[in-house]
Amino acid sequence: MKRVKILVGVLGLAALCAAQGCVPILIAGVAAGAAAGTVSYVSNELRVAHEVSVERAWDAGHAAMKELEFKVLSPESYKDGTGGLIRGRNAKDQPVTIQIIRQTEKLTEIRVRVGTMNTAANRDVAQLLYNTMKSRL
Numbered sequence: 001m002k003r004v005k006i007l008v009g010v011l012g013l014a015a016l017c018a019a020q021g022c023v024p025i026l027i028a029g030v031a032a033g034a035a036a037g038t039v040s041y042v043s044n045e046l047r048v049a050h051e052v053s054v055e056r057a058w059d060a061g062h063a064a065m066k067e068l069e070f071k072v073l074s075p076e077s078y079k080d081g082t083g084g085l086i087r088g089r090n091a092k093d094q095p096v097t098i099q100i101i102r103q104t105e106k107l108t109e110i111r112v113r114v115g116t117m118n119t120a121a122n123r124d125v126a127q128l129l130y131n132t133m134k135s136r137l
Helices: 002-020 023-036 054-067 120-134
Strands: 040-042 045-050 078-080 083-089 095-104 107-114
Touching: 045 120, 054 083, 054 095, 054 107, 054 120, 095 120, 107 120
Parallel strands: none
Antiparallel strands: 040 045, 045 107, 078 083, 083 095, 095 107
């Protein structure tokens, strides 16, 4: 809970700083937070930044989906130079998404969502998927 409060404070300060035009400080703050790899939840979505390329995060996401035997919906998945989205379904036929967002060349935000409702069970599966993915980053 303490990490979440710190993250909320940092994000608030970053938003204020961005509004005032202090971009270098904002980038430094995001990079410092990414080095720590702090996981946060926004509604039903796990969010974390890693010092990793989009390509490596993409490969790790696909490998984690395969390991957990989630069905990847290839026509609905895509990747480009700014990030990507991996869509799939789990055994309960719930939607599973891994969103990859390029922040810098070596900093990538990863968002994992399972199901449509913000439940402890969905957050647990999202955490499992992220942990499986993280072991490959």
